[in-house]
Amino acid sequence: MKVELKVNGATHAAEVETRTTLLDCIRDNLNLTGVHTGCEHGVCGACTVLIDGEPARSCLMFACQADGYEITTIEALAPAPGELGVIQDAFCEMHGMQCGYCTPAMILTAHALLKRNAAPTRDDIVDAISGNICRCTGYGQIVESIELAALRIRGTNEANTP
Amino acid sequence: MKTAPFEYSRPATLDEACALLAADPDSRLIAGGQTLVPMMAMRLARPSRLIDIQRIPELRGIREDGDVVVIGAATRQMETERSALVTSKLPLLAAAIVWVGHAPTRARGTVGGSIANADPAAEIPLVLATLGGHVVVKEGGTRRDVSMPDLVLGPMTTSVPAAGCIVEARFPVWKDKRVGVGFHEVSARKSDFAYVSAAAQVALDETGRCTRLAIGIGGATPVPTRLDSVESALEGQILTAEKVRAALVAATADIEIMRDSHASDAYRRRVAVGLGQRAIMDAAANSKGGPA
Numbered sequence: 176m177k178v179e180l181k182v183n184g185a186t187h188a189a190e191v192e193t194r195t196t197l198l199d200c201i202r203d204n205l206n207l208t209g210v211h212t213g214c215e216h217g218v219c220g221a222c223t224v225l226i227d228g229e230p231a232r233s234c235l236m237f238a239c240q241a242d243g244y245e246i247t248t249i250e251a252l253a254p255a256p257g258e259l260g261v262i263q264d265a266f267c268e269m270h271g272m273q274c275g276y277c278t279p280a281m282i283l284t285a286h287a288l289l290k291r292n293a294a295p296t297r298d299d300i301v302d303a304i305s306g307n308i309c310r311c312t313g314y315g316q317i318v319e320s321i322e323l324a325a326l327r328i329r330g331t332n333e334a335n336t337p
Numbered sequence: 338m339k340t341a342p343f344e345y346s347r348p349a350t351l352d353e354a355c356a357l358l359a360a361d362p363d364s365r366l367i368a369g370g371q372t373l374v375p376m377m378a379m380r381l382a383r384p385s386r387l388i389d390i391q392r393i394p395e396l397r398g399i400r401e402d403g404d405v406v407v408i409g410a411a412t413r414q415m416e417t418e419r420s421a422l423v424t425s426k427l428p429l430l431a432a433a434i435v436w437v438g439h440a441p442t443r444a445r446g447t448v449g450g451s452i453a454n455a456d457p458a459a460e461i462p463l464v465l466a467t468l469g470g471h472v473v474v475k476e477g478g479t480r481r482d483v484s485m486p487d488l489v490l491g492p493m494t495t496s497v498p499a500a501g502c503i504v505e506a507r508f509p510v511w512k513d514k515r516v517g518v519g520f521h522e523v524s525a526r527k528s529d530f531a532y533v534s535a536a537a538q539v540a541l542d543e544t545g546r547c548t549r550l551a552i553g554i555g556g557a558t559p560v561p562t563r564l565d566s567v568e569s570a571l572e573g574q575i576l577t578a579e580k581v582r583a584a585l586v587a588a589t590a591d592i593e594i595m596r597d598s599h600a601s602d603a604y605r606r607r608v609a610v611g612l613g614q615r616a617i618m619d620a621a622a623n624s625k626g627g628p629a
Contacts, residue, residue: 216378236370
């Protein structure tokens, strides 16, 4: 069937099976491969995208259910090709990634958290990323990366734009 | 891990959804899909057709209706978590909802879906059972009220007929002056399935005596279980840990407790008493108007 998805502000048409997940549609039809395929049954969080600004698992939704929502992937977070957003930059600086597999999902989750809460406590951060598994177990640096990003966003004169 | 093929329909009204459901016994309703889609991915569920009720207006929203707060079945758990009405009128649901899955699953998962799924470890059915609430089930042209004991028959099993749809959940609101709540859970890790959970709501009079008490146990029991004998034992009393414990020990002595490779029935029974006591004592301590 034909679906029209609004991803990163642009409308994309795709021909999919009803059983095609939003995850597979974004990766295979839209060629946005920043969203990662993990467990495909809602446990690991690697496939996190933002749906109307909230983190959600793109493996637990079919593409045919996703029309009409604002879908955001990691590709939308960099200000320009070759540049990094504040959170991405903080992840680089604090070694918030090892293999990088969970990273786009962690960054999107952090982005949604910092939009809602500019000064999260460590517990707020831990709770926010508790649905995302890092199999390298580098959680310490991931939490520190988000703390640094929060600090930097608060320190700018601009409106909160993680 | 991919699902088997299926047909997809997104009816505009509840009547259409019920008609589609009645027309095909192998069809299933989908709203948030946070349990059904993993089941389909693992091929434990293989519906012929998914009937998407997520956007049907009459299934969505939170409103006050006399002495109850009504939550539409397709209302997302996160909307409930952020609802000022729920925070002020249903403090027990507000305390329990953050234990439901993770934020990303609460962003899609629905209140009605959690009740219909009837997982023994699920928090939302436990709160509804503890408060003595009910759901409205529609089948064909008829709607009926179904209490939680009549709805949840066993683990993952409800009395909702194959062509029936839960329309809304109706949570009683306590109008007593001093109301407090407590919620506790033990699981292998945060947000995993609870081995035992306990939900308590308590009302005290101005002297600190208990005028009303509701305590429910989940996770340990095959269905969310309200312990009515605890209320009769403690009504009119100043709540102390010893009295609460004695009432809980008596109330849980003979109820059916599940066991599995993670936790024995003896462990779960002991933890049910411990968590129940904590939940009730928390509820007494945080009841409006100051500590008991």
